[in-house]
Amino acid sequence: MSRLPANPLAPQWLAVPEDANALAAGVWPASAARDDDGALTIAGARADELVQRHGTPLLVIDEDEARGRAERLRAAFDRAAAAHGTTATVYYAGKAFLSTIVAQWMTDAGLNVDVCTGGELAVALAAGVAPDRVGFHGNNKSVAELERAVETGVGTIIVDSEIEIERLAAITARTGTEQRVLVRVNSGVHAETHSFLATAHEDQKFGFTLVEAEAAVARIRELPFVRFVGLHCHIGSQIFGVAGFRESASRVIELHARLQEGGEVPILNLGGGFGIAYTSADDPTPIDELAEGIVATVADECAARGIRIPRLAFEPGRSIIGTAGVTLYEIGTTKDVTVDTGGETAARRYVSVDGGMSDNARPALYGAQYSARLASREGTGDPVLVRVVGKHCESGDIVVDHEYLPGDLTPGDLLAVPATGAYCASLASNYNHVPRPAVIAVQDGVSRVLVHGETIDDLLARDAGIPSAVPEARTERAPAGRSEGERCLY
Structure with a gap:
């Protein structure tokens, strides 16, 4: 095919291809x-x-592309962490795409699994993911969801509000079960991404500000069965480069250092958001470069404050399955x-x-x-x-x-x-x-x-106006997302 003049309706980043059948490397699976x-x-x-x-x-x-990306990403953060005297845990962000088989691919690759609703937790557990390898996110976890998480032994719950802390306080006191938690903080860093995807600025629904987080941690440390183990910060999605991660990490580590004066802060989870190529114009940062750049920043910031680098955690999703x-x-x-x-x-x-x-x-x-x-x-x-x-x-x-x-x-x-x-x-x-x-x-x-x-x-089967399509059991079902035994919690 010949190279033709660009159509004036096309954006500048879109070049007329020499071959409109060619598959751009990095945009497609390597096997394509x-x-x-x-x-x-x-x-x-x-x-x-x-x-x-x-x-x-x-x-x-x-399948091989997804498994291979998971393994390479985990290995990159393992190497970067080891080079700076710490360890890294990688969680697969299930919100990107979750099924029982995909969850099994991720655990086979050595990853933990990150969920953010009771439904995603149910899929992870149905896949056989060990509960202590699950992290539970969400800005509005219900009482039933929190009870299920505590009951099953979820490894960490990332708390997002004062109300959630008090819900966990009541649940754990009633059951006598210790629950490990991270506190989600907003570093104030705006990711290099669409405003809807940027999740670390102050005017949004997730987490605590850096100032509010200190009071939240103090409250958690008063509770007998809720154990504070670290901070969590996620600055957004589809991010290229390490500049945003560096700035965010420096601010969160300042808080981390202050919190150490009142007790241990063993874990720092810096989230995910690593970008991929959707078009031939995209140039995502190689994962080895990202891993080394982010971990090196954490190490430098900790050294500047005379504190030991914590255990690190990351939560990629798109960069594995996208x-x-x-x-x-x-x-x-x-x-x-x-x-x-x-x-x-x-x-x-x-x-x-x-x-x-x-x-x-x-x-x-x-x-x-x-x-x-x-x-x-x-x-x-x-x-x-x-x-x-x-x-x-x-x-x-x-x-x-x-x-x-x-x-x-x-x-x-x-x-x-x-x-x-x-x-x-x-x-x-x-x-x-x-x-x-x-x-x-x-x-x-x-x-x-x-x-x-x-x-x-399948769609008609949910329509209550079609009697033949409505199973008898469905007419008495609990609201979506709740089991019959959870009715009394709402």
């Missing part, structure tokens, strides 16, 4: 390739054959739209697929950018600027805002969107009564289901 017929393959499995078996939309997870995921769609319709750019006109092709914001809410939530490629074949037409959109009744139902694809794409072609392993299935909905897609794993050319796809019958 094209076979002799031009079809996309992932871990040796052809996209069209996966779709024939499992349908579309379909989220495909490269690049391992590719979503497959079928193209339904295409439409060329002419736009007046101020004195001249330009064309954009709208490409509609059979999914959308119900299986990937990130573009609608905060303008996330993605890439796309034809998956069932190689295209032969010159690149055209496209916007990939979903089938939902929203103008903001955009899957890929800007991309160049071969001009001969047509209804019935399969389209692949890479880097969808994180937060797509987790955020999926049934908007417009669209069933959520299946999630499958592929390895050595073989696929297996991780999460079953929904059907229209």
Whole structure:
């Protein structure tokens, strides 16, 4: 394909590709390739054959990619911590994508698991994750969720408010069970990311300010069965570079040093948020560089204050599972739209697929950018600027805002969107009564289901106006997320 002039509707970062079939390194799983017929393959499995078996939309997870990233990330932090005389524990952030099988991959790789709701805790426990390898987050943990966490022996609960401290005080006093906790703090550092993703500035729902945290720790230290073991700080998501982590760590370690005057503070958890490449323009920081830069900063800050470096913990999710995921769609319709750019006109092709914001809410939530490629074949037409959109009744139902694809794409072609392993299935909905897609794993050319796809019958089964679809047991069920035995707690 020839290099054509850039479309004036395209953003500056998006270059016209020499080959609109090429798969950008770092954006796709390392196993992604094209076979002799031009079809996309992932871990040796052809996209069209996966779709024939499992349908579309379909989220495909490269198992070896996910496992390998988990192992490499854990090893990077192990090396960095050992070089500075401490240890590091890596938690997989389950909110990125959690299923029982994925949880097992993570523990096989030596990671712990981070959850933030009773539902995620249930999945981790069902996967056989040892409770003491679970960290429990969340700004609004219910009494029932906290009781379940204490009852099962969750390793650490990350407390987020004064109310939560008092709830834990009552639960642990009643049961006589000691519970280890971290206190989540806001360092005031704004991550290099979208404002919705930045979670360490003061005006937001998570954690305590650096000033408030001292009073929270003092209260915890008064309690007989709640044991303070350290601080937690997470500055945001999809972060490139180490500057934000360095500044945040320096502020949190100042608090850490003050708290040591009143007792031990053995653990410092600096969260996650390590970015990945969604487009060829993205340049994420290599994980070895991140690990060494962050741990070295902690070591330097501790040395400057004459204190010993604590045990460290980190919580990556996207950087493990994100690049391992590719979503497959079928193209339904295409439409060329002419736009007046101020004195001249330009064309954009709208490409509609059979999914959308119900299986990937990130573009609608905060303008996330993605890439796309034809998956069932190689295209032969010159690149055209496209916007990939979903089938939902929203103008903001955009899957890929800007991309160049071969001009001969047509209804019935399969389209692949890479880097969808994180937060797509987790955020999926049934908007417009669209069933959520299946999630499958592929390895050595073989696929297996991780999460079953929904059907229209599944959706109708929840509608109380369809008597034949409502099982008798369902009419007396507890509210969502609560067991029958938990009714009395609300």
